[in-house]
């Protein structure tokens with residue numbers, strides 16, 4: 001399609017919105033992209049090509065979708081807002097490699113859409129539900145190669161934070177257990193209509209075939225991690241003691257930490273993924 005006619009041109013976006021009498025729904029996190037340069041950055045970071053199959057979450061009026069259709073082999077876009085479906089039929093009519101599903105991404109059987117084949121996920125995510133969407137994609141181990149998404153800058157910073165930094169926490173550890181994060185771009189509010197109240201960032205998560213650490217019981221490790229950061233100002237021992245479902249004695253946690261060579265007054269924010277994996281294993285195996 002001629003670039004001037006694509007929706008990433010702000011004039012086209014405003015024309016389509018006005019012509020269709022569309023009103024933005026705050027509850028669906030609707031902030032549409034109006035910046036060519038940012039869309040190019042997303043496409044390049046996602047590393048998609050003519051053989052790629054792509055899942056787009058929340059196509060809006062089809063801005064990113066048009067660019068995905070030009071670059072990928074097949075695009076499946078899931079949009080919750082029924083009012084956008086007739087608009088998408090018009091803005092995507094030139095493309096025969098795009099399929100739009102009207103539904104909630106949290107309720108889709110994504111594996112079935114791609115019949116077990118690997119695919120890439122690309123989206124300008126609705127911010128009210130960013131973390132639940134990403135965590136459910138990672139935890140369900142859908143066969144995605146990469147997840148390239150526009151999210152709040154503050155959430156992107158937490159996803160790629162390292163031990164000891166103020167942004168480091170349970171989300172950093174969970175994301176880094178399943179993927180390798182790469183911050184592709186920082187994006188200011190004026191690249192969207194309407195403008196969000198916060199800065200945004202494009203982050204690419206390259207899904208790991210194997211977790212970077214081995215741990216006997218993932219669930220137990222993530223309970224420890226949640227406990228550690230639930231009360232992040234406390235020592236790890238105090239934060240983990242009596243955390244729902246864990247209920248270890250102080251001595252058990254202190255013994256495990258000492259055996260692993262840690263100070264018993266250490267805080268959770270000082271432990272990396274390997275540290276939590278080892279602590280989890282040490283607590284589960286009676287000495």
Ligand code: SAM
Nearest residue numbers: 028031032033058059060079080104105124126
């Ligand atoms: N992709 C478009 C763009 O970049 O201009 C729109 C992005 S906008 C930030 C987020 C989109 O996700 C909106 O179209 C919204 O209606 C849709 N959405 C919100 N919640 C959703 C959900 N649970 N499942 C699918 N789509 C959703």
